Amino acid sequence: MGPALAGVLQLLALIAALALAYVPLGNYMARVYSSDKHWRVEKWIYKGIGANPNTEMRWPAYLRGVLAFSAVSVVFLYLLQRLQGHLPGSLGFKAIDPDQAFNTATSFVTNTNWQSYYGEQAMGHVVQTAGLAVQNFVSAAVGIAVAVALVRGFARSRTGELGNFWSDLVRGVTRILLPLSVVAAIVLVACGAIQNFSGIHEVGQFMGGHQQWNGGAVASQEAIKEVGTNGGGYFNANSAHPFENPTPFTNLFEIFLLLVIPFALTRTFGIMVGSIKQGYAILATMATIWVGFIALMMWTEFAHHGPALQIAGGAMEGKEQRIGVGASSIFAVSTTLTSTGAVDSFHSSFTGLGGGITMLGMQLGEIAPGGTGSGLYGMLVMAIIAVFIAGLMVGRTPEYLGKKIGTREIKFAACYILITPALVLIFTAAAMALPTPGHSMTNSGAHGFSEILYAYSSAANNNGSAFAGLNADTQWFNSTLGLAMVLGRFLPMVFVLALAGSLAEQKPVPATAGTLRTEKPLFTGLLVGAILIITGLTYFPALALGPLAEGLAS
DSSP: OOHHHHHHHHHHHHHHHHHHHHHHHHHHHHHHHHOOOOOHHHHHHHHHHTOOTTOOOBHHHHHHHHHHHHHHHHHHHHHHHHTGGGSTTOTTOOOOOHHHHHHHHHHHHTTOOOOSSOHHHHOOHHIIIIIIIHHHHHHHHHHHHHHHHHHHHHHOOSOOBOOOHHHHHHHIIIIIIHHHHHHHHHHHHHTTOOOOOOOEEEEEEETTEEEEEEOOSHHHHHHHHHHTTOOOOSSTTGGGSTTTOOSHHHHHHHHHHHHHHHHHHHHHHHHHTTOHHHHHHHHHHHHHHHHHHHHHHHHHHHOOOSHHHHHHTSOOTTBOTTTHHHHHHHHHHHHHHSSOOOOSBOGGGSOHHHHHHHHHHHHTTSTTTTSTTHHHHHHHHHHHHHHHHHHHHHTOOOEETTEEOOHHHHHHHHHHHHHHHHHHHHHHHHHHHSTTGGGGBSSOHHHHHHHHHHHHHHHHTTOOOOOSOBOOOSHHHHHHHHHHHHHHHHHHHHHHHHHHHHHHHSOOOOOOTTSOOTTSHHHHHHHHHHHHHHHHHHHHHHHHHTHHHHHHHO
C-alpha cells in the first residue's frame, strides 16, 4: 500500500468515526444546554462560587461573567507559575520569568496554548495539573458557553436573555468535557501514553551526554488538550512525542478528539433553533472547507520533486516516520482549522505551499470546524455576512433563521471579522519594522517572514501552533503575543454576545417566497465563497510575501 493511499484510507476512517458520533453527541449537548435540572455536584460548585444558576442574563451580564472569570483565571495561573519554586512537585524547576508567565497565563486562559517554553524542562507537576490542565477544561467550556448564548439569540424572541453563564460553564465541564476526557485518557493509556507523577530520571546517554526524562499526568492532559481544542503539549515535541502520541492509531484518535465536538455542535445548533437542516447546512460548509484543505495539503506534501522525495514517498522532512505524510497532513490541517494548535509534525518543514495552507486555515478564523464553541459562533457570524451579501444582490432586507439582519447586527458582524486580521497584520508589521524582533527569526527572506506572520496568526486566532523556527521567548514576543491572544479572544466575544442580545430582542419574521433558503446547498456554496473571498482579500498580500513566494520559488 502506497503512502498516499494510506493517507486517503485514514481520512475515510476518520470521517466514518465522526459521522457515527455526530448525532448522539450533538443531541446530548443540546439536552445539556436546554435542561433545567442541576446535578448535585453542580449545585455544590454554584454554592461554592456564590452563583445562582437559574438567573437569566442579558448580554452585558453574560459578558461580565466571561471577562471576570477569565481575568481571575489569568491572575491565578500567573501566580502559580511565579510561585512554582515554592510548590511541591516542582521537580526542582524555578519560578517562570514574569513576561513568560504572563504569556503562558493568557495563552491557556484564552484557549490558545501557545508555548514559548520547553514543557518538560520548565513546568512541574502542580503547574501542569492544577494550572494548565484546569484551564484546558474551563477555557474550552467558556467557548462553548458563548456559542450557546448566540444560538439562544437566534432561538429566542422578544427577550434579551441569553441564559446563565455560570450554569453553561459548569455544565460544559462536568457533563461534556470531563466525561469525554476520562474515556479518551483511558484509551490513550491503553495504547501506550504515560500517566504518572514520577520525577526526573536518566534513560541513557545521548551524543556523549546524559538523557533525562520526567514523567507526568500526560494521558489525561493529552485527552483534554484535544477534546477541548487546546493544543498545549506536556512535552516540547507535542503530539510528535511518543509519550503523548505513541502509535498511528493514537494519532488518528487524537485527530478525532479535536474534531468531534466542533462538528457535533452544528447538530446542537440545529436542534436548539428548531431546524436540523440548518445545522446540516453549517456542517456541510465546515466539511467542504476541511476536506478541501486536506486534499490541497496532501497534494503539496506528496508532490514528488526529485529522487529524494520519490524514495521517501513524499516530503518527509519534519514528519515522524511512524505517522507518515498522509496522517501528518490530516493532523496539520485539522489542528489549524480548529483552535487546537497541537502538532505531530514540524510545520516549518512543510513545503512552502503546505506551510501556507496551515497559515490560511488559522486566518479563515478557524471555523471549519473551528474550536470548541468558537468555531460555531465564528461560522454563524460568517453566515450573517453571507445572508447580507445575498440580500444586497436581490435588493431585499436580509433575514437569517427568522431574524432580520439590520444595521445593528451587520455592524457587530463586521467588527467581529475585522478585529482579528487587524491584530495579525498590525503586530506582524510592527515586528518586521522594528530592529530587535527580527533577531528571533531562524531564517531570512520569505520563510523568515512566514515565521512571524504565522506566530501572530496563531496568537490572534487563539490557535497556539508555531512554525517553531522563531525564538518566541523574548520580552517582545512574550508580551505582544500575549496581548494578541487576549484581544483576539475577548474582543470578538464582545461582538458575538452583543449580536446575540440584539437577535434575542427581535420578534420572528415569517418566511415568504422571497426569503433566502439558508438550509439549501446553494447557500452552503455562497457561504464557502464568502469565507474564502473575504479572507483572501484580507490576507493575500501578506501571504504573497511569505508562503506563496516561498512555494513558487521552490
